[in-house]
Amino acid sequence: MNPKDTSTGTLSYEQAGVNYDLIDPLKVAAQRAAAATGANLAAHGFTEVPASRGESAYVVDVGPFYLASIVECLGTKTLVADDMQKLTGKSYYDSIAQDTIAMAVNDLITVGATPLVVQAYWSAGGSDWFGDAQRSQALVAGWKRACDTCGVAWGGGETPALAGIVEAGRIDLAASCTGLVNPKERLSVGDKLAAGDAIVLLASSGIHANGLSLARKLVERLPQGYLTKLPDGTTYGEALLAPTVLYSPVTEALYKAGITPHYCANITGHGWRKLLRHPATLTYRIDKVPPVTPVLRFMQEHAKQDDREAYSTLNMGAGFALFVRAQDAQRTVEVAQAAGVAALVAGRVEAGPKQLLIEPLGIRFGDDDLQLR
Amino acid sequence: MNPKDTSTGTLSYEQAGVNYDLIDPLKVAAQRAAAATGANLAAHGFTEVPASRGESAYVVDVGPFYLASIVECLGTKTLVADDMQKLTGKSYYDSIAQDTIAMAVNDLITVGATPLVVQAYWSAGGSDWFGDAQRSQALVAGWKRACDTCGVAWGGGETPALAGIVEAGRIDLAASCTGLVNPKERLSVGDKLAAGDAIVLLASSGIHANGLSLARKLVERLPQGYLTKLPDGTTYGEALLAPTVLYSPVTEALYKAGITPHYCANITGHGWRKLLRHPATLTYRIDKVPPVTPVLRFMQEHAKQDDREAYSTLNMGAGFALFVRAQDAQRTVEVAQAAGVAALVAGRVEAGPKQLLIEPLGIRFGDDDLQLR
Known part of the structure; x- marks a missing residue:
């Protein structure tokens, strides 16, 4: 990281101090070693859910239900x-x-x-x-x-x-x-996701807890620092500290309403690229984007990021994605809103190459833009 | 902590940098708040095991079995x-x-x-x-x-x-x-512990992972530092880094042998005072102590601690305590040794005031010597 490169130009995530190249070889070695331990469960009469490897939570079949941790x-x-x-x-x-x-x-609720x-x-x-x-x-x-x-x-x-x-x-x-x-039918590790599913996005409250290195780096550019006012009158620091939305009341309410998501993605690091998390070859077409939380718009402007970079790093107003049957989409929005979380039917899953198309913004992310596994 | 006080005299745990007075008020507040959340499980049809509050692992009754985490x-x-x-x-x-x-x-295995x-x-x-x-x-x-x-x-x-x-x-x-x-019968949160039970101690491999602040502070007193040789020829640093014994192979083997401990104590911080962990008013009489691991004897000598202080802080050769029926005691030792862990029948539980009597060393710890809850 070179401070003189970041004083006025575009500020990327790597410039903000996180070097994934150094972390990733360890992650790969750890994931391989971890995968080899799944067989240890057999001695206790249990089995892992292999599809949960690479998902946000690890799942074990213990008989009457699945255990997630x-x-x-x-x-x-x-x-x-x-x-x-x-x-x-x-x-x-x-x-x-x-x-x-x-x-x-x-993260835990993504698996159901x-x-x-x-x-x-x-x-x-x-x-x-x-x-x-x-x-x-x-x-x-x-x-x-x-x-x-x-x-x-x-x-x-x-x-x-x-x-x-x-x-x-x-x-x-x-x-x-x-x-x-x-019940075990709630498991959503991805085998149900299919072309035709709707994509429902749940609103974020702000930056949540990803992109903070960038947020902190930006403070150096602001003469008033964290006390800089956003257009809505709150300070940058206070806006950053809006607590992350808890989405489990929504997923629990969905279950009670008879809706079982086919897949879920918690939009954290890597921003909207997390919509590409599922391993299948499918196209995710977004035709509506939620309002961008003011603090994220502020960050985007001051970091001089174009939309593509901003949506590839930050949640940009969408904290959690639910992939549901098309006929459940509108009801999913209603259930979320009744649980206090704004939501919208943002798009759909289609047959096609693995890509995310954010049409209102003319952005495309391909398979090579997200390598989590 | 005042360095000039610690250069030659007795070195206590507080002098080594851990101030429990500052941590404990937070712990108490956290424990109270945590206890109040147990009722949240009712909405899912489950209940906590109240006796696990204050034990080493938290236990929830999920129907066919208990969940511990x-x-x-x-x-x-x-x-x-x-x-x-x-x-x-x-x-x-x-x-x-x-x-x-x-x-x-x-810690997890202590609850069964x-x-x-x-x-x-x-x-x-x-x-x-x-x-x-x-x-x-x-x-x-x-x-x-x-x-x-x-x-x-x-x-x-x-x-x-x-x-x-x-x-x-x-x-x-x-x-x-x-x-x-x-099965649920394996639960060992303490309701079975009774006068007449035997105390079986499982050997430690060295300091394990408690008392390291003291161990590091001692290095300042050693001209050769971590490379100081112990009587057995290993260096102090290497001896400290002997990995902690994993005791779950013993507890699993005991179950297979038909032995369900009435209670277990993982001997970590507070050393042998952890034998007083159970809330009941009972006397724990120790008539045999295991060999003291060389690195712990070395630490005791160089920290100029008497036996009472050493046994109140370090594991002194005993990493885990099993409280079992008297008639299971010898078999418990045999099962542990077959699993590769040295063990001995060290004493027994008796009716009487809450105290630990380490008779071979003339040490008594009373109820006021351990306040964990």
Whole structure:
């Protein structure tokens, strides 16, 4: 990363400090080794669901239902909360708590699971992190509220003080989540996805918890920094800290309404390219895009990104994608909205080469634009 | 922590940098909030096992069996591995991987669960951490081997690069683990523990992953540092890095042998005081202690700790305690040894005040010596 290259020109994700080339060889080695351990379940009379390898949550067939589990990291959003606390005196850790749970829960539900238990992983740079009572209470209160919203039990967790590993004054937040796919027909690891399905997009609340490296880098370009006002009057920092939407109330309400998604994609890192997550050769044609959250429009403008780059990195107003039968599309929107989450029928799945066509914006992403497996 | 106080005198755990007074108020608030979320399970037709609150793993009754889950942190043992890699050129991350999984698995099994799925949480200070191929490969290989030993599937995980939160060149390692108590009769959250039960202790391999702050602090007192030779010829650093014993092969073998422990305690932080973990008012009388692992004896001597302080902090050769029916005690030892883990019948549970009596050493720990709940 070279600061002088990023002061005025287009700011990409790699310039913001994340080098996937270095991480990916390890990921590939880890995925291969992990895949080889699936056979260990046979000794207990169980089997893995092979299609869940490469999906957002790992699924095991334990007989009467499927068991799904996951661990997820918040990332660097705490750095924004820490800076904003210095500027405003307010703790944003209630929102940060929800973000952390959302990272885990929103991934777990993609396979059709009902989240049941969340465990907290709060790894601080020293015991003194926990001495800030306002911040600690905000973290606890936000964590509980998010658990209540999702109907999960907060099982426990770890609160280590790791001086020498986590930086002084900082905290590394993560959550694990365990759930059940019950009844088993709810499993949505992708075998049902087909041409003709509708694509329903659920609204995001803002940046959620991906793209924060870029968001933080942009602050250097703003004379008012995090206190820069957006057109709607909120500050950039506050807008970034809008908590991630929890989507499990929507997926649970859909089940109760008799709608089983054929597939789901949590739109996190890689932005809308996540719509290409499914391994099949299919075309995803988008004919309507949701309104872009103001903070994301602001980021796009100040990072001087064209639409293609912005939609390839950020959620641009769509936090979660549901692929449902065409005849369920409108009802899916209604159920989501009744659960408090704006939604729209954005497009459809078609036979054709693997590609995502965002027609209103003239953008095409091909298979080579997303390599997650 | 005041360095001048620690240069020659007795070195306690608090002097080594962990201040539980600052962590505990947060823990209490978190535990209360977490307990209030248990009722959320009712909406899914499930219930928590209340006795598992305060135990090492959280347990939910999902009908045909119990679901157990946990997330656990390795702690600061990576700092020893990093220093040793500089001194020897060798990566110790295969052992570190096993330590991390042991932290999760050895806790999960205390409730009677069979561990099924492990998720990896590897949070690095920057993408470049993963660029050290030798180290990355050691981590992956050790992780896989530990999963194979425990018969668990490695479901996946997270490998974030968190510059600004995790220190440059460091990694924060954790593991989540999900398992089932199946059949439900295997549940061992403590209702079966009674006077007359035998206490069987399983051997540790060394320091395991607790007491590392103290171990690292001691290095400052050793002219040869981590390369100081122990009486058995190994270096202090290598001895510290002996991987934690994985105890799930023992608990699984016990089940197959028809032995269901009444209670289990994973001996981690707080050393032997963990034998007082169960909430009941009972006396634990120890009449035989296992051999002290050389590295722990070495630490005790150089930290100038008396036996009481050493046994209150370190595992002193006993990594896991099984409380079994008296008539199962000898067979428990045999099953453990057949699974490759040394064991001994160390004592018994008696009616009486809540206390641990380590008779060969003349030590008594009372109820006020361990407040975990």
